[in-house]
Amino acid sequence: DQQVKQNSPSLSVQEGRISILNCDYTNSMFDYFLWYKKYPAEGPTFLISISSIKDKNEDGRFTVFLNKSAKHLSLHIVPSQPGDSAVYFCAASASTGFQKLVFGTGTRLLVSP
Amino acid sequence: GAVVSQHPSWVICKSGTSVKIECRSLDFQATTMFWYRQFPKQSLMLMATSNEGSKATYEQGVEKDKFLINHASLTLSTLTVTSAHPEDSSFYICSARTGEVNQPQHFGDGTRLSIL
Numbered sequence: 647d648q649q650v651k652q653n654s655p656s657l658s659v660q661e662g663r664i665s666i667l668n669c670d671y672t673n674s675m676f677d678y679f680l681w682y683k684k685y686p687a688e689g690p691t692f693l694i695s696i697s698s699i700k701d702k703n704e705d706g707r708f709t710v711f712l713n714k715s716a717k718h719l720s721l722h723i724v725p726s727q728p729g730d731s732a733v734y735f736c737a738a739s740a741s742t743g744f745q746k747l748v749f750g751t752g753t754r755l756l757v758s759p
Numbered sequence: 760g761a762v763v764s765q766h767p768s769w770v771i772c773k774s775g776t777s778v779k780i781e782c783r784s785l786d787f788q789a790t791t792m793f794w795y796r797q798f799p800k801q802s803l804m805l806m807a808t809s810n811e812g813s814k815a816t817y818e819q820g821v822e823k824d825k826f827l828i829n830h831a832s833l834t835l836s837t838l839t840v841t842s843a844h845p846e847d848s849s850f851y852i853c854s855a856r857t858g859e860v861n862q863p864q865h866f867g868d869g870t871r872l873s874i875l
Contacts, residue, residue, distance in 0.1 A: 678861045689765070689852045689866030690803070697861050735802065741860050744791050744810070749802045 649673045650738050652750035659757050665723040667753050669736035672717065676738040678745065681710060681721045684733045684752070693734075694721070697741075726757045762786050763855050765867025773875055774845060780838045780870045782853030789855035792836035793864060794828060797850045809836050843874045 651670045659665045667681075677698035682690035696703040696710045696719070703710050709722045723730055733754050737747040762785040770778050782792055791810050795803040807828050809815040815828035825847075827839040836855075840847055850871055854864035 680863055682866075687850070687869065687871065689763070689854070689868045692761075692863045692865060695861070695863055744793075744808050744816075745856070745860070745864075746793070746805060746808060747854075747864060748805075751802045 648751070649676075650736060650748050650750040652734075652736060652753045654753050655751070656754040656756070659726045659755065661728055661757055661759050662725045665721075665726045665730065665755055665757065667721040667723075667734050667736075667755065669719050669721075669750050670717060671719075671738050671748075673738070673740075673748075674717070675740040675742075676748075677741050678739045679710070679712060679719050680737045680739075680747070681708070682735045682737060683730075684735060690735060723755075726755075728757050728759055731755055731757050761863075761865040763789075763853065763865045763867040765853050765870055767870060768868060769871045769873075771873045771875065772843065775842055776874075778840045778843055778872060780840075780851055780853070780872075782836045782838070782855065782867050784834045784855040784865075787855075787857055788833040789836075790833065790858035791856055792830055793854045793856075794826070794836075794838050795852045795854065797852060797869075803852060806838075840872065843872070845874045848872055848874045 680695040681693045684690045733752045736750045739745040764783045794806045807815045807817045809830035830836040852869040854866040856864045
């Protein structure tokens, strides 16, 4: 049972445009959500997070939106840059216990010049 | 800040060898550390959660006698793959977080383990 899903395995965007990466979850106990960026043969790099008490969090070019009723979150990158090309994972956890992360399957973003 | 160092980055060894991987939080105290495994083109799968000074909690299907985890201090956790076989070849990644609620896990750069 995949509790966190990223239905788009890949996304191509032109430099300067907006990249929108989507993520859906099924477990209503999740209340903390994160986005990580990953290059091959490297560990994930934390980008941005949001707790369930908010519906939006912004950090520079990155904005995460959370729609709790739809159990959906999205990451907006604007403007997109070629250096943003990587695999993006969303992750979710419940704020109880050790806050173990459940990862989505990832979306490969390619930003072309 | 929030740097996690993982060593070694690449290991190639013969079948039957035991391999130890270290994970260190360099600039913060990690109450909890996590060990993941990633197969090619797949997501990260949590293997175990370790807390300083206590036994690790393993996910279902992960053999605790095969994957020994020690979290001896607030800045160091080790994963030992005992008597490694070719099917243990994978990319192993650790992460660490403080004990504060809603703080992200920070990841090491991973270890590529290849068993011949």
